[in-house]
Amino acid sequence: MKVFVTGATGFIGTALVQELTKAGHRVLGLARSAASIEKLRAAGAEVQQGDLEDLDSLRAGAAAADGVIHAGFVHDFSRFAEVCQIDKVAIETLGATLAGSNRPFIVTSGTALVNQGVLATEEMTSEHDLTRIPRVSESSLDPFTSRGVRTAIIRLAPSVHGEGDHHGFIPTLINIARQKGVVAYIGEGLNRWNAVHRLDAVHLYRLALEKGEAGMKYHAVGDEGITLKTISEMIGQQLNLPVISIAPEEAPAHFGWFAMMASLDCPASSQLTQRRLDWKPVHPTLPTDLANGIYFK
Structure with a gap:
């Protein structure tokens, strides 16, 4: 099928384009800059020029495709409420274009948004505090299930790791x-x-596109729960730096904007996802990637 992909040139999107293309799908990727356009063409994809705020480009991409994967997000935490609104409007625009077509529409969310401190499962509703994290990807998509769209949510782990990860949570911890x-x-x-290798994550996107049922939520999770102490100790070993505990009130001064992320307690399961889509994580775990030094080259 022809698949319109937002976020097609990002860390996950680049691997997703390769995954879809290898499986015989044609990719139409959203791109704005000349570098992104060239990157997509080099990967064998077609290009829809525009960005997440260019609603006409979103409508055109969705109208030309047999299915849509919304993997794009503006990762600017300095204006997080604004970019969450951009995401909401983009989802509503894409969904309205697909209404009545029964075409698949896959939207990205996160396992960390489900239920802090409790093992999150696919059947749980996202219970995050909208005053702190105003992301509404899931609730923005939900109405289109009854409007003739084969909707599905991919909840990504907070750490999507692997070669080429330069801006995720792990590189942020390392830089701090x-x-x-x-x-x-x-x-x-x-x-x-919780964590997932990006190659396992993009394989899940493809399975959800091809076989997913309307209204389902799927968890891209390989490691169900790794303590921040364990992650910190592995980083300390690689950097040859001391590893210390700080009090919660010291976290904002130490971590800055990342303090909330560093305090997340978000274990998650993917057992239902594995059964429903016959998906199984097979690539290296986060501890393996840390131990192998891919983040410290």
């Missing part, structure tokens, strides 16, 4: 450690992140 001269975790460091 290098700047501060220590690797820190908060309190006892027992809060957990």
Whole structure:
């Protein structure tokens, strides 16, 4: 099928284009800059010029495709409420274009948004505090299930790791450690992140596109829960830096805008996803990637 992909030149999107193309699909990727356009063409994809705020380009891309994967997001945490609104409008625009067609529409969300401190499962509704995290990707998509769109949510782990990850949560922790001269975790460091290798994640996107059922939520999770203390100790070993505990009230000064992320406790399961789509994570775990030094080259 011909698939319109937003975020097609990002860390996940680049691998997603390759995954779809290898499986015989044609990709129409959203791109604005000359470099992104050239990158897509070099990967064998067609180009829809525009961005997430260019609603006409979104409508044109969706209208020309047999299915849509919305993997794009404006990663600017300095204006997070604004970019969450951009995401909401983009989803509503794409959904309205697909209404009544029964074409697949896959939207990206996150396991960290589901239920803090409890093992998140696919059947749980996202319970995050909208005053702190105003992202509404899932609720923006939900109405289109009854409007003749084969909707599905991919909830990504907070750490989507692998070669080429330069801007994710793990590189952020590493950069802060290098700047501060220590690797820190908060309190006892027992809060957990779940994680997934990006090649496993993009394989899940393709399966959801091809076989997903309308209204389903799928978890891109390989490691169910790794404590921040464990992650910090592995970073400290690689950087040869001391690893310390800091009090919660010290976190904003140490981590800056990343303090909330560093305090996340978001274990998550993918057992239902694995059964429903016959998906199984097969690529290296996050501890393996850290131990192999791919983030420290």
